[in-house]
Amino acid sequence: MSEARPRIGVVAFPGSNDDRDALRALESLGADAVPVWHADERLPEVAGIVLPGGFSYGDYLRCGAIARFAPAMRAVAEFAADGGPVLGICNGFQILCEAGLLPGALRPNASLSFVCRDVDLRTERTDTPFTALCEPGQTLTIPIKHGEGCWFADDRLLAELEANGQIVLRYENNPNGSVADVAGVVNAERNVMGLMPHPEHAVDPLLGSTDGALILGGLVAAARDRSVVSVSV
Amino acid sequence: MRATVLVRPKPGILDPQGQAVESSLRQLGFPVGDARVGRVVDLEVESADPDTARAEVERMCEQLLANPLIESYEIELEGAP
Numbered sequence: 001m002s003e004a005r006p007r008i009g010v011v012a013f014p015g016s017n018d019d020r021d022a023l024r025a026l027e028s029l030g031a032d033a034v035p036v037w038h039a040d041e042r043l044p045e046v047a048g049i050v051l052p053g054g055f056s057y058g059d060y061l062r063c064g065a066i067a068r069f070a071p072a073m074r075a076v077a078e079f080a081a082d083g084g085p086v087l088g089i090c091n092g093f094q095i096l097c098e099a100g101l102l103p104g105a106l107r108p109n110a111s112l113s114f115v116c117r118d119v120d121l122r123t124e125r126t127d128t129p130f131t132a133l134c135e136p137g138q139t140l141t142i143p144i145k146h147g148e149g150c151w152f153a154d155d156r157l158l159a160e161l162e163a164n165g166q167i168v169l170r171y172e173n174n175p176n177g178s179v180a181d182v183a184g185v186v187n188a189e190r191n192v193m194g195l196m197p198h199p200e201h202a203v204d205p206l207l208g209s210t211d212g213a214l215i216l217g218g219l220v221a222a223a224r225d226r227s228v229v230s231v232s233v
Numbered sequence: 234m235r236a237t238v239l240v241r242p243k244p245g246i247l248d249p250q251g252q253a254v255e256s257s258l259r260q261l262g263f264p265v266g267d268a269r270v271g272r273v274v275d276l277e278v279e280s281a282d283p284d285t286a287r288a289e290v291e292r293m294c295e296q297l298l299a300n301p302l303i304e305s306y307e308i309e310l311e312g313a314p
Contacts, residue, residue: 062300098300105302112249152246152303177247 006223008048009036011076011092013056013067018089018200022052025200029213031220038070048085048223049076051092053145053198063106063148064094073099085129085222086192087215090146093184093194102187102194103161104153109146110177116145118208120172121183121197125165128186129222130193133214140211142197144175149196151178151185164188169195191222234286235311236278240299241271274298283310 008031012019019035026033034044038056043049056067067073073095080086080101088096096102109115118141123134134140153161158180161167169184176196184195199212242248248269255268276293280286290308299306 061297065297065300105300107247107303108249110247110249112253150247154302157302177249 004224005030005032006047006220006227007032007034007045008050008220008223009034009043009046010050010052011036011038011070011072012052013038013054013070013095015056015058016052016054016091018053018091018198021198022050022089022200025203025212025216026050026220028203029217029220031223036072038067038072041071041075043072043075043079046079046084046223047227048219049079049087050219051076051086051088051095052200053090053092056091056095059091059148062094062098063091064096064098067091067095068099077101080187080192083189083191084226085219087130087219088192088194089198089200090144090149090196093196094148096192096194101192102185103157103166104151104179104182104185106148106196107150107152108148109150109175114145114147115149115175116143117175118143119175119183119197121169122172123168124170125168125186127165128168128190128193128218130186130215130218131168132221133218138214139172140169140197140214141209142199142202142212142215143209144197146176146196149176149178151176151182151196153179153182161185166190168193169197234278234281234283236276236286236290237309237311238274238276238290238294238298239271239307239309240274240294240304241306242269243303243305246303271304283312286310 199215202212
């Protein structure tokens with residue numbers, strides 16, 4: 001049955017470097033994961049999208065600022081506007097913020113150092129497809145590896161996001177200076193999420209944690225629901 | 234017409250680059266404070282009319298050259314007052 005393995009596209013930009021990890025992790029969690037090239041103007045038939053980590057276009061100007069003009073991004077924006085689940089990881093989060101699909105912006109880490117280690121995250125919201133498999137308040141151990149993960153929103157925007165329940169994940173010990181310890185946010189419609197930690201690197205006990213499987217598994221489940229709907233239409 | 238765009242981190246935005254530069258300058262013996270690091274973009278724009286050119290560069294800043302959430306920008310046009 002086609003709905004048993006929902007198809008999820010992973011968009012590769014020049015400079016992406018976690019696209020294969022994401023494809024592999026999604027496959028291991030029951031998805032039919034397919035690569036999407038940044039220059040493609042149309043997406044294949046997919047029920048979910050991942051924008052992976054890396055350094056798209058060399059992080060020129062600002063991280064994600066150039067990638068948002070990739071032809072595939074117009075299709076991703078249309079997919080998101082149609083309610084399709086979109087998950088941006090690290091550089092993917094930066095791209096979604098630059099594209100205006102997620103609130104806030106990502107700045108250089110307060111320490112100015114590249115940080116690469118496991119971090120503990122607190123699950124603030126489970127009413128998103130991406131955290132539906134988590135327990136409220138659950139601590140997730142997932143690695144980060146970034147130099148520009150300091151999420152910023154001004155006071156007014158932050159208050160609005162807090163009130164709307166759009167702050168989904170927070171760091172237990174803030175590694176980058178992000179405002180209000182924010183590690184992951186969703187859009188108001190709750191179908192687009194971005195996070196700096198890398199769930200695709202935490203899906204196998206060999207990697208030290210399987211907590212990333214909860215996030216990606218949530219996406220796979222949402223994609224499955226969406227493909228069932230589109231099949232039955 | 235030649236245009237120069239100065240992009241700065243907005244006041245109140247943490248600027249760790251500026252802090253690192255400031256601390257290095259202090260180590261060199263320069264008693265400086267509040268260093269901020271931004272970006273300069275030099276451009277050649279087609280329009281010879283300063284008002285048109287400025288309006289065009291402003292649109293460039295809003296759409297790409299600056300992120301209005303975290304950065305402010307200033308436009309200088311060659312020969313314009």
